Amino acid sequence: MNAENSAVTAQALSQRIALTTRKLTLAYDGASVISDLDLAIPAGKITVLVGSNGCGKSTLLRGLARLLKPRHGTVYLDSASIFKLSTKEVAKRLGILPQGPVAPEGLTVRELVAQGRYPHQNWLQQWSKEDEWMVEQALSITDMIELADRSLDTLSGGQRQRAWIAMSLSQNTDILLLDEPTTFLDLAHQIEVLDLLYDLNQTQGRTIVMVLHDLNQACRYADCLVAIAQGQVVAQGEPAQIMTEALVREVFGLESRIIQDPVAGTPLCIPVGRRR
Amino acid sequence: MNHWITVRSRQISFRIDRRVPIVLVVLGLITLAIVLLSLGQGEYPISPIDVLKTLLKIETDNADYDFIIHTLxxxxxxxxxxxGVGFAISGAILQGITRNPLAAPDIIGINAGASVVAVSFIVLFPSVPGFVLPIAAFAGAFVAAILIYLLAWDGGSSPIRLILIGVGIAAFTNAVISVMLTFGQINSVSQAWIWITGSVYGRSWEHLLPLLPWLIVLIPLALLLSRDLNVLHLGDDVARGVGSRVEWQRVLLLITSVALTGASVATAGTVGFVGLMAPHLARQLVGTAYEGLLPTAALMGGMITVLADLLGRTLFAPTELPCGVITATIGAPYFLYLLYQNRHQ
Known part of the structure; x- marks a missing residue:
């Protein structure tokens, strides 16, 4: 997919673009994982990156969040290259929740959530009224107020993930990137976290970009689905428009039937195994 | 809000865990009591009341008290x-940047770097004047730290590599020290040995003055960097995500930590395990936020060392044990206990 195409697709979804990549090449230890990628992420929408293990979707997310320096090309936040802006400036506009973050022993939820205020503080102003208010807001949105003084290691996986999301929320950025926010959670907690993110998008208009493992959850929650295989974008668009049996075959190497999700009306992928 | 004490004016604002002030006051009072006891102890015992009077420049019956207390x-x-303060802050910082509760200047080879240089001077060049020793020790700590950082660098510094390389450097330098102690002259070896163990024996005002500027600069710097330590503790990706310049912060913090250790080692030798124990005990008292943890660990480290010195002088009086022997006797089992706890989580 070339630059014009992806821009056109994104424009069809929304007038505004939050993040753009131009000829982005990302590499780990010499081996390039993403090469020459042009991608536009629509503002105010939920974009979900899907693909098989090792296809480069997490790498791409880290690249979008400037956690990984590209070998070539760049990422644009609005119109400025993300690497030309100060990292603190970026952190006021873009938050990232990496996969499986680990908190130090004994850290309380409230203390963790307060760390999201880092980019808004300086040596003199370390705890403004706004900081305090944002932390309380983040705790309340994620329904963590009652657990705020508990230490993270005493919480369940779902509660812990909500605490980390609360930290990202207190950062108060227009764009929120999340790498597999539902891993290690049971099904009920997965839906709980996804509903929370959906509400954030709906009520506050935040741009959400996340990597999800589960294709059907991706179809249900995404406004814009980005299918990645071998470091390239294979398809991008509304799930209902791009999800086909051919796409699943190309991206996951899996035969499947696509039917309509009886609950959400979005595409539902039923895998076909070799035996049953 | 009652979890934090918030201080806010137009120019500045900060918050601190509500447990911190009370803990600092209590630790301060205990330390003061130990100091008063300690000042009264010795060949020439003085009652705590007379010690206090002398300190406050109130007349006492004995004119010698002034000299004994103020000068000796x-x-x-x-x-x-x-x-103790220096080692404790240094250890707290190291535990933060390596995200490892077992890191401390004596574990990751910074003390060993200082020791190997100091011991070389004592054993190989006994004629070198005394004032060179602290400078050499300080330099040794820095060389060790730079070596650890460079060897651990692989397109970025990773906490676990810093620790493993540090432990390796410590093992190697300790081997070198053993060789020197084995083949050195008996007099210089025993002098070197006391230095390695860490002792404040015979320290006077002239030893104190060179230490002060370091502490006056580095302690406020460490406190200013506590916010950065807090986010570094959450992992490199999270820290970068909230806008921390991770590599730069880590180097700055490492330099602060090494300079504190270097200045302390240069003054009193390698008083072991204070940098490990003090931050730990402090964390139990006030939690993990560095704004409160650093000052609490500092007081805790100071208290431990003063107490160790007092015990070293009184336990087997008139024989005097270096305070480093006492801290090691308590510290080594404490370290094992932490290792054990770490494994069983």
Missing amino acids: RLPRALIAFLV
Whole structure:
């Protein structure tokens, strides 16, 4: 997919673009994982990156969040290259929740959530009224107020993930990137976290970009689905428009039937195994 | 809000865990009590009341008290306290940047770097004047730290590599020290040995003065960097995500930590395990936020060292044990206990 195409697709979804990549090449230890990628992420929408293990979707997310320096090309936040802006400036506009973050022993939820205020503080102003208010807001949105003084290691996986999301929320950025926010959670907690993110998008208009493992959850929650295989974008668009049996075959190497999700009306992928 | 005490004016604002002030006051009072006891102890015992009177420049019956306390004993007690403070803050910082509760200047080879240089001077060049020793020790700590950082660098510094390389450097330098102690002259070896163990014996005002500027600069710097330590503790990706310049912060913090250790080692030798124990005990008292943890660990480290010096002088009096022997006797089992706890989580 070339630059014009992806821009056109994104424009069809929304007038505004939050993040753009131009000829982005990302590499780990010499081996390039993403090469020459042009991608536009629509503002105010939920974009979900899907693909098989090792296809480069997490790498791409880290690249979008400037956690990984590209070998070539760049990422644009609005119109400025993300690497030309100060990292603190970026952190006021873009938050990232990496996969499986680990908190130090004994850290309380409230203390963790307060760390999201880092980019808004300086040596003199370390705890403004706004900081305090944002932390309380983040705790309340994620329904963590009652657990705020508990230490993270005493919480369940779902509660812990909500605490980390609360930290990202207190950062108060227009764009929120999340790498597999539902891993290690049971099904009920997965839906709980996804509903929370959906509400954030709906009520506050935040741009959400996340990597999800589960294709059907991706179809249900995404406004814009980005299918990645071998470091390239294979398809991008509304799930209902791009999800086909051919796409699943190309991206996951899996035969499947696509039917309509009886609950959400979005595409539902039923895998076909070799035996049953 | 009752979890944090918030201080806010137009120019500045900060918050601190509500447990911090009370803990600092209690630790301060205990330390003061130990210092008063310590100043009264020795060949020439003085009652705590007379010690207090002398300190406050109130007349006492004995004119010698002034000399004994102000010239002989006070600088020693103050040095014990201040090197304890230095080791403790240094250890707390290292535990933060390596995200490992077992990291401390003596574990990751910074003390060993200082020791190997100091011991070389004592054993190989006994004629070198005394004032060179602290400078050499300080330099040794820095060379060790730079070596650890460079060897651990692989397109970025990773906490676990810093620790493993540090432990390796410590093992190697300790081997070199053993060789020198084995083949050195008996007199210089015993002098070197006391230095390695860490002792504040015979320290006077002239030893205290060179230590002060370091602490006056580095302690406020460490406190200013506590916010950065807090986010570094959450992992490199999270820290970068909230806008921390991770590599730069880590280098700055490492330099602060090494300079604190270097200055302390240069003054009193390698008083072991204070940098490990003090931050730990402090964390139990006030939690993990560095704004409160650093000052609490500092007081805790000072208290431990002053107490160790007092015990070292009284337990087997008139024989005097270096305070480093006491801290190691308590510290080594404590370290094993932490290892054990770490494994069983």
